[in-house]
Amino acid sequence: xxxxxxxxxxPEVTIAIAICVVILVNSLIRSVSAAFIxxxxxxxxxxxxxxxxxxxxxxxxNIFNGHYVIDSFGTNLKIIALIASILxxxxxxxxxxxxxxxxxxxxxxxxxxxxxxxxxxxxxxVYLGLETLTLSMYGMxxxxxxxxxxxxxxMKFFILGAIxxxxxxxxxxxxxxxxxTLSLELIKESNLLDGLEMRIAVAxxxxxxxxxxxxFPFHSWVPDSYQGSNTTAAIYIxxxxxxxAFALISRLFLDSLNVxxxxxxxxxxxxxxxxxxxxxxxxxxxxxxxxxxxxxxIGHIGFVLLSFSIVNDGGISASxxxxxxxxxxxxxxxxxxxxxxxxxxxxxELSDLKGLNNSHPLIAFMLLFCMFxxxxxxxxxxxxxxxxxxxxxxxxxxxxxxxxxIIMSVIAAYYYLRVVWFMYFEKTDxxxxxxxxxxxxxxxxxxxxxxxxxxxxxxNPIIDYTRIIISSFxxxx
Amino acid sequence: xxxDLMIWAxxxxxxxxxxxxxxxxxxxxxLSIFSSSxxxxxxxxxxxxxxxxxxxxxxxxxxxxxxxxxINYHLGxxxxxxxxxxxxxxxxxxxxxxSRTSEKSNLHQYLASFLIxxxxxxxxxxxxxxxxxYVFWEAMLIPMFIIIGIWGGKNRVYATIKFFLYTFLxxxxxxxxxxxxxxxxxxYSIFDFYNIDLSRTEQILxxxxxxxxxAVKIPMWPVHTWLPDAHVEAPTGGSVIxxxxxxxxxxxxxxxxxxxxxxxxxxxxxxxxVVLSxxxxxxIGMVALSQTDMKKLIxxxxxxxxxxVTLGTFVVFLDHEIASLExxxxxxxxxxxxxxxxxxxSGALFLCIGVMYDxxxxxxxxxxxxxxxxxxxxAGLMVxxxxxxxxLPGTSGFVGxxxxxxxxxxxxxxxxxxxxxxxxIGAAYTLWMIKRVIFGDVTNEKINDIxxxxxxxxxxxxxxxxxxxxxxxxxxxxxxxxxxSINDLSKLVFLGAGI
Numbered sequence: 019x020x021x022x023x024x025x026x027x028x029p030e031v032t033i034a035i036a037i038c039v040v041i042l043v044n045s046l047i048r049s050v051s052a053a054f055i056x057x058x059x060x061x062x063x064x065x066x067x068x069x070x071x072x073x074x075x076x077x078x079x080n081i082f083n084g085h086y087v088i089d090s091f092g093t094n095l096k097i098i099a100l101i102a103s104i105l106x107x108x109x110x111x112x113x114x115x116x117x118x119x120x121x122x123x124x125x126x127x128x129x130x131x132x133x134x135x136x137x138x139x140x141x142x143x144v145y146l147g148l149e150t151l152t153l154s155m156y157g158m159x160x161x162x163x164x165x166x167x168x169x170x171x172x173m174k175f176f177i178l179g180a181i182x183x184x185x186x187x188x189x190x191x192x193x194x195x196x197x198x199t200l201s202l203e204l205i206k207e208s209n210l211l212d213g214l215e216m217r218i219a220v221a222x223x224x225x226x227x228x229x230x231x232x233x234f235p236f237h238s239w240v241p242d243s244y245q246g247s248n249t250t251a252a253i254y255i256x257x258x259x260x261x262x263a264f265a266l267i268s269r270l271f272l273d274s275l276n277v278x279x280x281x282x283x284x285x286x287x288x289x290x291x292x293x294x295x296x297x298x299x300x301x302x303x304x305x306x307x308x309x310x311x312x313x314x315x316i317g318h319i320g321f322v323l324l325s326f327s328i329v330n331d332g333g334i335s336a337s338x339x340x341x342x343x344x345x346x347x348x349x350x351x352x353x354x355x356x357x358x359x360x361x362x363x364x365x366x367e368l369s370d371l372k373g374l375n376n377s378h379p380l381i382a383f384m385l386l387f388c389m390f391x392x393x394x395x396x397x398x399x400x401x402x403x404x405x406x407x408x409x410x411x412x413x414x415x416x417x418x419x420x421x422x423x424i425i426m427s428v429i430a431a432y433y434y435l436r437v438v439w440f441m442y443f444e445k446t447d448x449x450x451x452x453x454x455x456x457x458x459x460x461x462x463x464x465x466x467x468x469x470x471x472x473x474x475x476x477x478n479p480i481i482d483y484t485r486i487i488i489s490s491f492x493x494x495x
Numbered sequence: 496x497x498x499d500l501m502i503w504a505x506x507x508x509x510x511x512x513x514x515x516x517x518x519x520x521x522x523x524x525x526l527s528i529f530s531s532s533x534x535x536x537x538x539x540x541x542x543x544x545x546x547x548x549x550x551x552x553x554x555x556x557x558x559x560x561x562x563x564x565x566i567n568y569h570l571g572x573x574x575x576x577x578x579x580x581x582x583x584x585x586x587x588x589x590x591x592x593x594s595r596t597s598e599k600s601n602l603h604q605y606l607a608s609f610l611i612x613x614x615x616x617x618x619x620x621x622x623x624x625x626x627x628x629y630v631f632w633e634a635m636l637i638p639m640f641i642i643i644g645i646w647g648g649k650n651r652v653y654a655t656i657k658f659f660l661y662t663f664l665x666x667x668x669x670x671x672x673x674x675x676x677x678x679x680x681x682x683y684s685i686f687d688f689y690n691i692d693l694s695r696t697e698q699i700l701x702x703x704x705x706x707x708x709x710a711v712k713i714p715m716w717p718v719h720t721w722l723p724d725a726h727v728e729a730p731t732g733g734s735v736i737x738x739x740x741x742x743x744x745x746x747x748x749x750x751x752x753x754x755x756x757x758x759x760x761x762x763x764x765x766x767x768x769v770v771l772s773x774x775x776x777x778x779i780g781m782v783a784l785s786q787t788d789m790k791k792l793i794x795x796x797x798x799x800x801x802x803x804v805t806l807g808t809f810v811v812f813l814d815h816e817i818a819s820l821e822x823x824x825x826x827x828x829x830x831x832x833x834x835x836x837x838x839x840x841s842g843a844l845f846l847c848i849g850v851m852y853d854x855x856x857x858x859x860x861x862x863x864x865x866x867x868x869x870x871x872x873x874a875g876l877m878v879x880x881x882x883x884x885x886x887l888p889g890t891s892g893f894v895g896x897x898x899x900x901x902x903x904x905x906x907x908x909x910x911x912x913x914x915x916x917x918x919x920i921g922a923a924y925t926l927w928m929i930k931r932v933i934f935g936d937v938t939n940e941k942i943n944d945i946x947x948x949x950x951x952x953x954x955x956x957x958x959x960x961x962x963x964x965x966x967x968x969x970x971x972x973x974x975x976x977x978x979x980s981i982n983d984l985s986k987l988v989f990l991g992a993g994i
Contacts, residue, residue, distance in 0.1 A: 375601070375645075379517065390637055393663075396630040405670065409564070412674045420674075424667045431663055435640070435656055443644040443652050481563055 023081045026088045027137075028069040029096055033130045036062030040123050055119050056111055059126065063107065066133075067100040080139065084201050087139035091491035092265070094483075095136040099261045102345055103129045106257060108462040109353035110250035121161045125254055128154035132262035138269065141190045141200040148186070148230070151262050152179050158251040159243045171246030175239045179229070182236060186226025192219035193275075202274040210277045220278050223270060224285045230263035233323055234293040237316045241304075244312035249356040252308060256315055256352060257345045260322075264341055267326065268491065272334065279329045287327035287419075293320030294423055298430040307355055307366045310433060311348070314392060317430060318344045321423060325407040328414050335488035336410040342480055343403040343473075350388045350470060353463030354381055358450050368436060372446035381460075382441045384467035389434040394427050397474040406481065497541050498554050498570045501534050501584065502618045509610030516603025524595060527606040531588040531613060538584040545577060547976045550983050552623065560627070566683045569624040574980030575750055576620040578831065578973060579743055582838045583620065585962075586739045587613040589955040590732040593846060596952055597731070597853045599646055609732060612638040616740055620747060625673045626683040629666070632708075632744070636662060639733070639741065646730040654721075654728035661721040665711035672704035676756070689755045689987065695763075702760035705753045712745030715805060716775045719798045726794035727858070731849030734790065738797050739842035743834045746804040750827070750984065754808065758991030765812035768805055773913050775802030780920035784927070788858050789848050792928055793841060796884060799917060800837045800892075804830045806914055807899040813906050818994050822905050823985040824978070829898025831977055836891030836966060840883045843959040847877045850952050851932075854945040860928060865937035870947040874933045876956045881929045883963050885922040891966035 024031065036059060043050055043058070070093055078089045103125070131151030138144040156179065160172035194200055196215050197208045210216060229236035244252045271282050297316030304310035322344065325337035358374070358381060359366050374382040391398030394405075404427060411420040473480060508530035516523035545553055552571035560568040572580060591609055599605055615638070618631035636659055643655035673683070675697075680687045693701065711718045722742075726734050754761050761768075776799050783795035807830030811823040850873060851866065852858055867874035883890035886897075896917065904911035937943060948956070966973060 375604075383513075386637075395637060395663075396633050401630075401633070405674075408671065409674050409677070412671065413678050417671070417675075420671060424671065425664075428660065428664045428667055431660060432656065435659060438640070439644060439652055439656070442641060443655075476560075478561055478563070481561065485563060 026073060026076055026079065026081055027086070028073060029066040029100070030130060030133050030137075032062055032066040032069055033126055033133060036066075037123065037126050037130065040119075040126065044119055044123070052119060055122065056107070059122050060104065060107060062126075063100060063104050063129075067097065067104065070096045070100060080203070082143075084203060085140040085143045086137050088137060089491070091268070091487055092137040094487045095261055095265050096133050098342065099129065099132045099136065099258055102258050102261065102349070103254075105349050105462065105466060106250075106253045108458055109253055109349055109356070109466070111458045111462075121158060121248075121250055124154045124157045124161065125250075128158065128254065129258065132258055132265075135262040136265040138265075139202045141194065141202070144202075144266065144270065145187060145190065147262070148226075148266065149183065151259055152183060152230075155179075155243075155255055155259060158254060159247040161251060162246065162248045165246065168246040168248075171239075171242035175243045178236070178239050182226050182229035185222050186229075189219045189222025189224075189226065192216075192222065202269060206274040206276070210275075212278055212281065216278060217281055220271075220275060220282050221285060223275075224282060224289075227263060227267050227270070228286075228289050228323075230266065231260060231319050231323065232316060233289050233319045234296045234316065235289070237293065237297070240316055241309045241312035244308045244315075245306060249352060249359065253349060253352040253356070256311070256348045260319070260341060260345065264322075264338065268334070272329070272492075283327040283329050286323050290320045290323030290325075290327060291419060291422065293317060293323065294426045295320075298426045301430065301433050304433070305368050307368065307371075307437070308352075310368075310437075311351055311355075314430065314433070315344075315348060317426070318347075318392075321404065321407050324419060324423060325410055328410055328416070330414070331485070331489050331492050332413065333410045334492070335484040336406045338484040338488060339406050339480055340403040342484065343399045346466060346469060346473070347388060347391050347400055350384070350463060350466040351392070353459065353466060354385045354388060357381055357460050357463050368440050370450060371437060371440040372444040374441040374450065376445075377450055380464065384464055385441060386438055387467050387470050389437050391470045391474070393431045393434045398470050399474045399477065399480075400470075402474065402477045402481070496554075496556060497537060497544075498556060498572065498617070498621045501537055501541075501580070502570075502614045502621070504537075504614070505530055505534055505587075505610040505617075506614035509607040509614070512603050512610065513607040516607065517601075520602045523603040523606055524591075527591050527594075527610055528588060530610065531584075531591050534613065534617075535584040535588055538581055541572075542577075542581065545572075545976070547574060548979060550979050555623075560624075564626075564677070564683065565681065566626045567624050568627060569684060570621045570627075571623050572621055573983075574977040575831065575984065576747065578835055578976060579740075579747055580617055580620045582743070582835055583613060583616045583740050586735065586838065586842055589842075589846075589958065590735050592955055593849070593952065594732055596849070596949075599730075601645070605642070605646055605730075605732075608638040608642050609736070612642070612736065616744075619744055623685050624683050625676070625685050625688065625752075628685070629670055629673060632669075633663075633666060635741075639737070642733040642736075643725060643729045647728040647733070649728075650724070651728040654724040657721050658725040661711050661718070665708040665718070668704040669708035672701045675701065685751065688752075689991075691756070693757065695759065698757040698760035699763070702753055702757040702764060705748065705757075709745040709748040709753065710771075712748070713742055713801050713805060714745070714798060715771050715801070716779060716798065719775070719779070722798060723791050723794040726797075726845075727788060727790045731845060731852070734845040734849075735842040738793070738845055739838035742797060742801055743838060746801065746808070746830065746834050749805070749808050750830075754988045755984065755991065758988045759993075761809065761988070762812040762815075762992040762994070765809040768809040769813060769910060772802045772806035772809070773910070775799055776806070776914055776917050777920065780917060780924065783924040784920065786924075787860050789851075789860055789928060789932065790845070790858050792860075792924060793844050793848065793884075796921065796924060797837065797841050799921065800833065800841070800884075803833045803896055803899045803914070803917070804837075806830075806910075807833065807902060810899070810903045810906055810910065812992065812994075813910070815994050817906055818989075820982070820985050820989065822902050823989070824981050825898055825905075826902035827981045827985065828974060828977060829895050829900075829902060831895075831981070832891070832898060832966070832970060832973065833895030835973065836883075836895050836963070839959055839963050839966070840880055840890075840892055843880045843956060843963070844877075844884060846952075846956060846959070847873070847880060850948055855939070855941050860931050862939050863932040863942065864935045864939065865933075865942055866945075867933045868937060869942055869945050872953065873948045873956075876953075876960055877933060878929055879960055880956075880963070881925045883967070885925045886918055889964070889967045891963045891970070893967055894970045
């Protein structure tokens with residue numbers, strides 16, 4: 019029995035072991051090289067990924083007295099989270115000196131939090147996973163400790179995050195008060211009524227979820243933390259935690275509070291719609307690339323939420339498709355920007371991109387892929403993401419939301435095009451120096467960017483994959 | 496298979512040039528000429544295989560692409576798309592040939608953009624799956640955006656962003672319409688869209704959504720304002736492709752999507768379309784008259800000439816009593832010939848302006864005068880193209896316009912009369928420009944030093960001149976190529992509109 023339980027949570031165990039090993043090695047062996055730590059982390063992440071593939075075979079089961087559930091939905095999300103973590107890790111292997119090894123340790127903690135969220139089946143476990151993730155994120159933002167900006171954004175992030183967690187926790191406790199149970203399964207089976215208390219609870223929980231996604235109106239931490247933290251942290255924050263948030267919203271809202279779907283779908287819908295509008299409009303005014311990407315992320319997440327609020331298998335799988343494609347795009351964008359930034363030149367602004375086509379033709383070309391993908395121009399994956407969400411919206415009679423979304427993406431095109439404009443159409447006397455090195459980092463960033471095109475030419479795997487996962491999730495429950 | 500080759504050969508060679516071409520300017524130049532000429536030869540081979548007496552689609556190819564949404568990689572041509580593909584494969588090598596007459600940074604990127612653009616344009620004309628069509632249609636914006644933005648004139652960034660946003664805004668509504676049609680039919684095949692029963696409101700909304708996309712591309716008054724900017728700022732090659740092929744996609748879209756999918760709405764809104772076309776023909780013609788920039792003048796004349804395409808497409812619906820298959824065939828043939836001929840003539844005129852610009856570095860009419868004295872060979876050709884632009888009988892410009900005017904005459908005398916004024920206005924603005932630029936006294940000292948055209952500039956212009964003349968004197972082969980498909984289209988639309 020014990021063996022069976024341990025066997026089902028091997029990926030989490032692996033990450034936990036990795037954390038311990040990294041702490042020990044880091045503190046016991048003085049002269050350990052960064053490269054060694056990196057390869058060790060990579061090794062553990064790959065093992066965890068392998069073990070999650072293996073655990074796809076395990077039949078659905080509840081373990082730890084129902085605190086934890088093993089099902090294909092959770093395991094698949096874990097696989098996605100681990101792949102994303104590996105990509106993020108590879109993409110951040112560039113500047114060795116200014117990054118302390120601790121940040122990779124903190125990332126492992128955050129990944130552990132995401133894995134727990136994927137399988138949590140009890141309000142306590144949910145909160146545990148969420149806080150593991152969130153606390154690590156504070157640490158990540160703050161790790162750039164010589165920078166005043168980073169400290170400021172970490173402080174802001176912490177205060178806002180703490181408030182959001184408190185509200186979220188309050189929502190959970192109301193649910194407990196009404197239903198008398200913490201187990202998600204029992205909450206689902208209890209004959210809930212769509213009453214006022216439950217509406218308050220759902221609204222509070224929604225606040226926490228929306229905060230985690232970084233969507234309007236709880237989006238103000240996103241630009242600050244993207245800008246303040248170092249790129250390693252920014253790539254991570256913009257990608258992996260969103261998978262945790264997706265697991266959270268699916269388990270809590272879609273599954274156990276499905277009775278209330280009419281109410282929460284309105285909340286999610288309005289948050290999504292407003293995120294698309296606000297995020298993209300503010301992004302128009304940004305000149306710092308990371309801030310611009312932050313607001314663009316808010317806009318993209320808006321599409322994820324908008325599609326989620328359809329609450330049927332088509333809509334949810336479209337939402338998940340968008341999320342996966344967004345994660346690829348954001349990793350590619352940050353990694354490319356990182357590859358042209360240097361230690362003394364961390365804050366890339368639009369004007370720094372001038373003449374990039376002449377100094378770094380390949381990076382410029384890949385960034386062009388990435389930007390047109392974010393605009394939603396075929397044949398890049400961003401187009402399929404938008405199209406699949408629009409299809410589901412139109413299919414479910416939400417034509418007007420589709421039209422608003424699409425008009426906003428035309429407006430958004432302007433600031434993405436501006437990046438291309440500065441790279442290709444402007445000339446400069448002082449281009450960013452081309453060090454001409456091919457390292458793990460640049461290979462990863464180019465690999466991910468080329469994937470934007472290749473998956474775009476044949477998007478079936480992602481489209482079918484999300485569909486299968488979501489229908490299995492909705493069918494079982 | 497043959498279409499596959501025509502789409503992907505230029506795209507792949509473009510990517511190869513992009514990768515290796517940085518230090519090998521001449522090699523990538525030769526490679527681009529080679530691959531685009533090869534595509535032209537393939538298209539001629541396809542022409543020899545094409546059976547113009549057969550109805551329906553030829554060279555058809557279907558492979559499943561995105562199974563879950565029943566999207567197919569579905570290619571094929573008929574008499575409406577095939578002439579436009581030939582135009583594309585014919586113009587692209589000419590553009591590439593002239594790409595070295597002026598100094599360019601990153602020549603390999605320039606060549607690669609045009610090659611990729613060529614493949615995508617052929618894709619647009621041969622896609623028979625609406626989703627695939629949209630993918631090609633939108634992807635085309637990327638190389639064009641780059642071409643205008645990098646190698647354009649002083650105001651290029653404004654022009655290219657305006658171009659991009661205009662067309663992007665137009666086409667997203669088309670995307671919504673395509674998605675809506677998919678949800679109604681369960682398929683993305685264009686032919687399945689033809690058989691669908693839509694209510695009156697649905698038809699009108701879908702018609703408008705498509706119209707928005709196509710009207711921006713054509714461009715129709717009043718969404719034409721991106722065109723003068725884009726044309727003026729684009730490099731010569733960009734202007735040629737823009738005028739010769741990109742604008743035709745709007746006209747093609749009307750024939751491929753709007754008419755057969757929403758015949759009732761087309762018929763109901765035909766008055767609006769005809770009025771908009773007449774405004775383009777007359778008002779924009781007048782606007783062209785007052786331009787001082789040669790490229791702008793030709794750009795406005797393009798809008799006016801494309802007015803005949805939309806007029807020919809919709810004029811027959813005006814009067815259901817008179818409407819007949821014959822008139823419809825006549826009008827659509829006129830529209831098609833006008834598209835091809837405008838592609839050749841405006842392309843040639845932009846090349847001519849490019850030749851002068853490379854020497855004098857000005858597009859202002861006032862900076863010229865007496866060019867004929869210094870460049871006699873060039874002047875002869877330019878005057879010829881100008882006359883063709885003014886629809887001189889014996890040139891291809893005449894055939895298209897006269898067919899459309901004839902068809903309009905059978906429907907309504909006044910519309911024919913109004914559209915006929917183009918023969919006067921068109922002659923006025925083109926010939927007046929010629930008078931000031933080519934003839935007269937030399938007013939600008941720079942003109943005194945200029946050389947006549949070199950062989951590499953002369954050959955493309957000669958070829959174009961021969962084509963224009965041939966189509967004007969003997970348009971029969973082209974008409975035969977299109978006739979069966981146009982007749983099918985007319986029947987389909989008449990059936991749908993209940994005429």
